[in-house]
Amino acid sequence: xxxxxxxxxxxxxxxxxxxxxxxxxxxxxxxxxxxxxxxxxxxxxxxxxxxxxxxxxxxxxxxxxxxxxxxxxxxxxxxxxxxxxxxxxxxxxxxxxxxxxxxxxxxxxxxxxxxxxxxxxxxxxxxxxxxxxxxxxxxxxxxxxxxxxxxxxxxxxx
Numbered sequence: 001x002x003x004x005x006x007x008x009x010x011x012x013x014x015x016x017x018x019x020x021x022x023x024x025x026x027x028x029x030x031x032x033x034x035x036x037x038x039x040x041x042x043x044x045x046x047x048x049x050x051x052x053x054x055x056x057x058x059x060x061x062x063x064x065x066x067x068x069x070x071x072x073x074x075x076x077x078x079x080x081x082x083x084x085x086x087x088x089x090x091x092x093x094x095x096x097x098x099x100x101x102x103x104x105x106x107x108x109x110x111x112x113x114x115x116x117x118x119x120x121x122x123x124x125x126x127x128x129x130x131x132x133x134x135x136x137x138x139x140x141x142x143x144x145x146x147x148x149x150x151x152x153x154x155x156x157x158x
Contacts, residue, residue: 001026001041013050021050024057031069035061056084098148101125101140124153 005022007013013021024041028034039061042054063079065071071078089097105123121142137153151158 001037022047032067035067053084055086059084059087062087094150095148097125097138098140098150101138102142102148105140 002025003022007021024038024045026034026038026041028037039058042058042061045054047054060066060075063071065079066075101123123140124137125140126137139151139153141149141151143149149158
């Protein structure tokens with residue numbers, strides 16, 4: 001993995017900056033390995049203070065045509081005709097959200113926070129709106145040590 005940039009921590013970037021202030025490069029024994037390394041690098045890449053496109057990069061990596069190398073310069077208009085506004089949450093995303101939410105609840109309970117939103121095995125969380133999507137209110141209930149039930153309070157779907 002290599003990161004090409006002319007910017008360091010603490011650097012000031014003017015309002016006239018080049019939108020590509022950093023370039024992440026990965027390689028592997030084949031395309032699949034290089035993409036796996038890139039996916040992990042995206043997860044570990046931290047950019048603060050300016051808008052970035054890491055989410056878009058991760059979305060591209062999940063695209064089957066991109067993964068197989070079957071794409072052209074029309075990739076964006078073909079697969080993102082309305083632009084990129086984020087990918088829908090997967091079942092794995094919901095599971096991770098459940099685990100994190102439950103752990104956050106435990107941190108608050110262990111530090112003495114009290115309130116009607118907390119119980120031993122249930123936690124309520126609100127995910128703020130992204131772009132024009134409405135906020136989502138979720139109820140996370142721990143079923144056992146490895147299973148959580150997530151209910152969308154707006155649609156009552158679990």
